[in-house]
Amino acid sequence: MNTNLSSLNPTKLWKNFESICQIPHPSKKEGNIIEFMKNFGEKLGLETKVDEIGNVIIKKPATPGMENRKGVVLQGHLDMVPQKNSDKDHDFEKDPIEAYIDGEWVTANGTTLGSDNGIGVAAAMAVLESTDMQHGPVEALFTIDEETGMTGAFGLKPGLLDGDILLNMDSEDEGELYVGCAGGTNANASFNYKKESVPANIKAYKLIIKGLKGGHSGLDIPLGRGNANKLIFRFMRFAASNYGMKLSAIEGGSLRNAIPREAFATVVVPKTNISDFEQSIKEHETIFKNELKSVEPDLSFTFESTETPSFVMDEKTQKNLINAIYACPNGVIRMSNDMEGLVETSTNLAIVKSENEQVEVLCLLRSSVDSAKDDLENMVESVFTLAEANIVFDGQYPGWKPNMDSDILKVMQEVYKNKWGNIPEIKGIHAGLECGLLGGAYPNWDMISFGPTIRFPHSPDEKVNIATVQKFWDFLVETLKNIPKK
Numbered sequence: 512m513n514t515n516l517s518s519l520n521p522t523k524l525w526k527n528f529e530s531i532c533q534i535p536h537p538s539k540k541e542g543n544i545i546e547f548m549k550n551f552g553e554k555l556g557l558e559t560k561v562d563e564i565g566n567v568i569i570k571k572p573a574t575p576g577m578e579n580r581k582g583v584v585l586q587g588h589l590d591m592v593p594q595k596n597s598d599k600d601h602d603f604e605k606d607p608i609e610a611y612i613d614g615e616w617v618t619a620n621g622t623t624l625g626s627d628n629g630i631g632v633a634a635a636m637a638v639l640e641s642t643d644m645q646h647g648p649v650e651a652l653f654t655i656d657e658e659t660g661m662t663g664a665f666g667l668k669p670g671l672l673d674g675d676i677l678l679n680m681d682s683e684d685e686g687e688l689y690v691g692c693a694g695g696t697n698a699n700a701s702f703n704y705k706k707e708s709v710p711a712n713i714k715a716y717k718l719i720i721k722g723l724k725g726g727h728s729g730l731d732i733p734l735g736r737g738n739a740n741k742l743i744f745r746f747m748r749f750a751a752s753n754y755g756m757k758l759s760a761i762e763g764g765s766l767r768n769a770i771p772r773e774a775f776a777t778v779v780v781p782k783t784n785i786s787d788f789e790q791s792i793k794e795h796e797t798i799f800k801n802e803l804k805s806v807e808p809d810l811s812f813t814f815e816s817t818e819t820p821s822f823v824m825d826e827k828t829q830k831n832l833i834n835a836i837y838a839c840p841n842g843v844i845r846m847s848n849d850m851e852g853l854v855e856t857s858t859n860l861a862i863v864k865s866e867n868e869q870v871e872v873l874c875l876l877r878s879s880v881d882s883a884k885d886d887l888e889n890m891v892e893s894v895f896t897l898a899e900a901n902i903v904f905d906g907q908y909p910g911w912k913p914n915m916d917s918d919i920l921k922v923m924q925e926v927y928k929n930k931w932g933n934i935p936e937i938k939g940i941h942a943g944l945e946c947g948l949l950g951g952a953y954p955n956w957d958m959i960s961f962g963p964t965i966r967f968p969h970s971p972d973e974k975v976n977i978a979t980v981q982k983f984w985d986f987l988v989e990t991l992k993n994i995p996k997k
């Protein structure tokens with residue numbers, strides 16, 4: 512196993528990455544690497560501080576003749592995802608990462624590598640210690656805990672940094688520039704119901720929707736996959752008004768940021784209507800399968816008979832709940848006008864769950880445009896207010912609206928074209944990035960995200976392509992040379 516990373520080019524970057532691998536730095540346990548970065552800055556004689564959250568900021572003045580350039584913030588996150596193969600003996604809080612060269616890639620022996628985002632951090636370090644580069648005023652911003660809540664970016668205070676341009680180095684495909692991401696809001700609605708006794712002459716059923724693909728509630732939302740909550744309530748609205756169905760319990764979805772794959776309801780139906788009721792379940796399965804046939808081939812909607820439950824929900828709450836879930840917006844609300852194929856605003860009706868005389872409804876709203884997210888919040892609030900539910904919103908974080916007129920975007924496209932002949936792909940992502948949060952604290956920043964090619968991040972197969980690290984570094988060096996004047 513060739514573990515000599517400093518034999519690779521650019522040597523300075525790889526040498527720093529090698530040092531990072533020696534220091535355990537899983538998310539939430541960044542103490543050692545914070546200390547290391549602080550010493551690194553101080554040893555270079557640069558202005559260095561650790562903010563109250565644990566983010567490290569190191570400032571380096573412009574090189575001679577470059578003082579009139581706009582200030583650049585070079586940003587990466589200090590933490591890494593700790594994942595290992597089950598047969599690998601490794602303590603992420605104590606043991607160094609065993610990085611090695613495997614053909615065209617660098618990978619780690621049985622664990623995540625931490626090239627996400629160690630390569631970005633190592634690049635910023637190489638700029639800070641360089642004596643042969645040309646650059647304007649540079650500030651390195653090393654955030655903590657990107658992978659498990661972005662608490663570093665959340666907690667960054669305005670006023671600590673003076674730059675005008677943010678270069679985030681946490682993307683995973685060389686040749687792509689990211690210029691936008693989504694912000695988010697959690698919507699939490701709740702209905703309080705009264706337990707009522709189950710009427711006589713009924714039959715009890717368990718309704719089961721399953722076999723849906725689910726997926727990430729942001730990245731996969733434009734695929735138009737089925738939402739188990741929406742489907743089961745669509746049927747229940749029909750069955751309540753046509754067959755006198757009464758709802759006792761509901762459980763749909765499991766994670767707020769996942770499209771719900773399964774939903775289960777316990778209901779009762781008057782015995783006089785059971786054959787129509789059962790028939791209509793089959794009909795609805797056919798309708799659902801037909802509507803979603805190209806995206807949800809394994810969808811199934813079935814029933815089982817079950818024990819008579821001890822109660823049903825009071826009629827008014829049942830009606831309000833069913834109407835609210837049926838009416839609540841879900842899926843893509845609007846596509847971006849700035850970038851083809853990018854979702855601007857969406858929502859995922861993630862969880863509906865009854866327990867202890869309460870039904871909780873949890874949604875995750877996303878948008879790259881903050882005012883559009885506010886508008887969607889109000890829309891969801893209106894639905895649940897009409898249905899006499901309580902609703903609160905929390906966990907708000909800002910989005911990053913693509914700015915196709917961005918100066919740094921123009922500079923980087925030009926630099927790339929001059930050096931490699933083609934124009935990099937411009938992309939946005941319908942999920943949260945640190946850039947959204949950072950831009951919330953520093954609204955004046957012109958931002959871009961780029962990086963080398965990383966495959967299988969967050970898994971023990973994580974690897975970074977060596978040639979693209981060189982290309983990423985050359986791109987960074989050339990960009991810094993070409994930063995516009997103030």
Ligand SMILES: [Zn+2]
Pocket residue numbers: 588627628657681
């Ligand atoms: Zn990352």
